[in-house]
Amino acid sequence: MTSVLEIENLSVSFTTPDGDVEAVTDVSLSVGAGECLGLVGESGSGKSQTFMAAMGLLAENGTASGHIRLDGIDLLSADEKKLNTVRGDRIAMIFQDPMTSLTPHMKVGRQLAEVIIEHQGVDKETGRRRALDMLDRVHIPEAERRLDMYPHELSGGLRQRVMIAMALMCEPEVIIADEPTTALDVTVQAQILDLLMEVKVNLGAAIVLITHDLGVIAGLADRVAVMYAGRIVEQGSVADTFASPVHPYTQGLLACTPRLDVETEALETISGQPPNLQSLPTGCSFHPRCPHVFERCQAERPLLERTPSGQSKACFFNAAEAAE
Amino acid sequence: MSDPFLQVRDLKVHFPVRTGGVLVGQYTPLKAVDGVTFDLNPGETLGVVGESGCGKSTLGRAVLQLIGATDGFVSWLGTDLTSLNKKELIAARENLQIVFQDPLASLDPRMTAGDIIDEPLRNYRPTLTKADRRKMVEEMMERVGLLPRMINRYPHEFSGGQCQRIGIARAMILRPKLVICDEPVSALDVSIQAQVVNLLMDLQRDFGLALLFISHDLAIVRHISHRVLVLYLGKVMELADKSALYATPRHPYTQALLSAVPIPDPTKERNKDRILLTGDLPSPLNPPSGCVFRTRCPRATSVCAETAPVLESAGEGQEVACHHWRD
Numbered sequence: 037m038t039s040v041l042e043i044e045n046l047s048v049s050f051t052t053p054d055g056d057v058e059a060v061t062d063v064s065l066s067v068g069a070g071e072c073l074g075l076v077g078e079s080g081s082g083k084s085q086t087f088m089a090a091m092g093l094l095a096e097n098g099t100a101s102g103h104i105r106l107d108g109i110d111l112l113s114a115d116e117k118k119l120n121t122v123r124g125d126r127i128a129m130i131f132q133d134p135m136t137s138l139t140p141h142m143k144v145g146r147q148l149a150e151v152i153i154e155h156q157g158v159d160k161e162t163g164r165r166r167a168l169d170m171l172d173r174v175h176i177p178e179a180e181r182r183l184d185m186y187p188h189e190l191s192g193g194l195r196q197r198v199m200i201a202m203a204l205m206c207e208p209e210v211i212i213a214d215e216p217t218t219a220l221d222v223t224v225q226a227q228i229l230d231l232l233m234e235v236k237v238n239l240g241a242a243i244v245l246i247t248h249d250l251g252v253i254a255g256l257a258d259r260v261a262v263m264y265a266g267r268i269v270e271q272g273s274v275a276d277t278f279a280s281p282v283h284p285y286t287q288g289l290l291a292c293t294p295r296l297d298v299e300t301e302a303l304e305t306i307s308g309q310p311p312n313l314q315s316l317p318t319g320c321s322f323h324p325r326c327p328h329v330f331e332r333c334q335a336e337r338p339l340l341e342r343t344p345s346g347q348s349k350a351c352f353f354n355a356a357e358a359a360e
Numbered sequence: 361m362s363d364p365f366l367q368v369r370d371l372k373v374h375f376p377v378r379t380g381g382v383l384v385g386q387y388t389p390l391k392a393v394d395g396v397t398f399d400l401n402p403g404e405t406l407g408v409v410g411e412s413g414c415g416k417s418t419l420g421r422a423v424l425q426l427i428g429a430t431d432g433f434v435s436w437l438g439t440d441l442t443s444l445n446k447k448e449l450i451a452a453r454e455n456l457q458i459v460f461q462d463p464l465a466s467l468d469p470r471m472t473a474g475d476i477i478d479e480p481l482r483n484y485r486p487t488l489t490k491a492d493r494r495k496m497v498e499e500m501m502e503r504v505g506l507l508p509r510m511i512n513r514y515p516h517e518f519s520g521g522q523c524q525r526i527g528i529a530r531a532m533i534l535r536p537k538l539v540i541c542d543e544p545v546s547a548l549d550v551s552i553q554a555q556v557v558n559l560l561m562d563l564q565r566d567f568g569l570a571l572l573f574i575s576h577d578l579a580i581v582r583h584i585s586h587r588v589l590v591l592y593l594g595k596v597m598e599l600a601d602k603s604a605l606y607a608t609p610r611h612p613y614t615q616a617l618l619s620a621v622p623i624p625d626p627t628k629e630r631n632k633d634r635i636l637l638t639g640d641l642p643s644p645l646n647p648p649s650g651c652v653f654r655t656r657c658p659r660a661t662s663v664c665a666e667t668a669p670v671l672e673s674a675g676e677g678q679e680v681a682c683h684h685w686r687d
């Protein structure tokens with residue numbers, strides 16, 4: 037599969053009064069057309085910042101290095117003007133909180149039409165008609181009436197549908213969904229996940245799904261990358277990652293997630309807590325919490341390498357060797 | 361049957377909401393909790409589940425009388441909490457504690473962890489010396505997994521998971537009989553969530569606590585609860601033993617809720633049958649007639665619009681409020 041979006045050796049750091057903080061370190065990822073890449077990690081693991089950098093949306097104190105290529109265009113070195121022709125047109129983002137990411141004082145129809153007027157230079161009337169079409173496509177009931185409503189007049193689920201409609205307006209090649217269902221109730225979450233699945237199948241877009249919810253990844257993603265303390269620690273197909281995770285962190289995450297389908301006596305835990313990015317442990321960042329830690333982990337940082345099973349992991353521990 | 365521990369009977373909490381009127385306001389009651397009845401036994405965990413706006417937090421607060429009840433009663437060890445005056449209520453709350461959702465917002469930023477955990481002791485055990493209290497605070501910190509040397513730190517110096525441990529230590533220091541947990545792990549990362557859930561279960565076993573565990577996360581509720589109460593628009597849809605509720609949910613709403621929870625297993629998640637509910641929660645200001653769930657219910661018929669179903673037995677340890685649960 038040819039990849040549409042390619043991230044190569046991306047690092048993102050922020051200047052703070054307490055010194056520089058590196059939120060993303062040496063991340064390389066790619067996602068192909070019609071593919072859904074799931075990105076998992078806990079808060080502060082750098083999963084959102086990786087793609088905020090791709091969208092040129094880093095906070096003012098943030099800088100990114102490396103390469104992010106969308107069909108040959110390097111998004112990191114592109115200027116604002118160039119970025120603006122790409123963002124919303126060829127790469128679009130769906131944010132977690134639809135209330136704070138829609139403009140509160142602009143009617144839904146105008147917000148949607150704006151995207152297409154800006155990028156394709158159509159007139160207002162065409163813009164409105166296309167907005168209406170799109171609301172229909174994301175299954176918003178009484179779409180005509182919703183065009184003239186303000187975001188606060190819609191429920192959370194409908195607002196998230198409007199956000200998705202807005203991302204789809206120009207039929208982008210890449211859609212980045214950052215915790216698209218985290219703010220929603222489960223029954224509404226199920227509706228939105230179905231919609232994203234439909235988008236993936238019908239539009240053939242590349243989707244990046246950023247979430248902390250392993251269940252959401254299991255339902256939608258084709259491949260998974262797991263981030264910890266700014267780095268990718270494991271990558272592989274969804275089937276392999278869930279059936280036989282290779283990194284101790286991924287194993288821990290799966291084991292400590294309470295499941296609806298299995299009755300568990302006591303929940304497994306990962307001891308300790310995520311590290312402070314300003315004072316990362318030496319060697320492997322996960323070593324203070326890792327059940328398989330040995331001397332090498334404290335001295336040296338493991339690189340992301342392919343395992344014989346075709347998965348990738350950044351870990352020195354070898355279960356087969358240990359069993360001997 | 362032992363002595364009644366906590367009995368909640370036909371509890372109603374209605375908030376007046378201004379819906380019109382120019383000079384004289386017109387008010388419509390928002391029925392946040394509308395006729396909830398349940399018992400809780402010593403050492404038992406009752407999970408309360410439902411979507412946002414279903415009244416689960418209001419229910420928790422009304423049990424403690426942090427929000428006054430509009431109607432109905434909350435009987436605690438035989439005393440009706442709704443009839444107590446302020447002083448009597450404060451005395452009763454020695455045994456009734458609460459852990460809140462937002463770990464940082466529920467701690468006073470200007471108090472140290474030690475002072476926060478100590479405050480219930482200062483209020484309820486005035487005879488203890490300062491040294492005794494400090495010893496108890498340190499023991500409790502250790503019990504909930506905090507280092508006693510952190511006693512003089514302020515909440516902002518702790519992580520979210522640690523703040524929640526401070527909140528739990530504060531709730532547990534008086535060895536209460538009942539603790540209301542209002543979404544205690546929702547704001548925490550998965551790896552920390554499991555630690556806090558295990559801590560709550562350990563404390564419950566060691567202290568013989570009863571827990572009212574309010575959460576929107578059905579997987580966690582399955583793990584921690586003995587019985588589960590399913591709320592929708594302030595009304596009980598189903599109340600059942602955990603095993604019955606998760607194995608044979610009877611109410612269409614419970615069935616839909618359970619089927620919507622994503623399972624971290626790609627094969628199961630992609631092949632399971634999902635009952636998709638259409639639309640959103642109706643406005644609680646203008647709830648549907650009859651059964652409040654009927655507007656989203658796949659089995660609704662004309663009878664559902666006319667009469668509200670009452671809770672009836674649907675087998676051992678399982679009660680359901682639905683006209684069509686046998687269908």
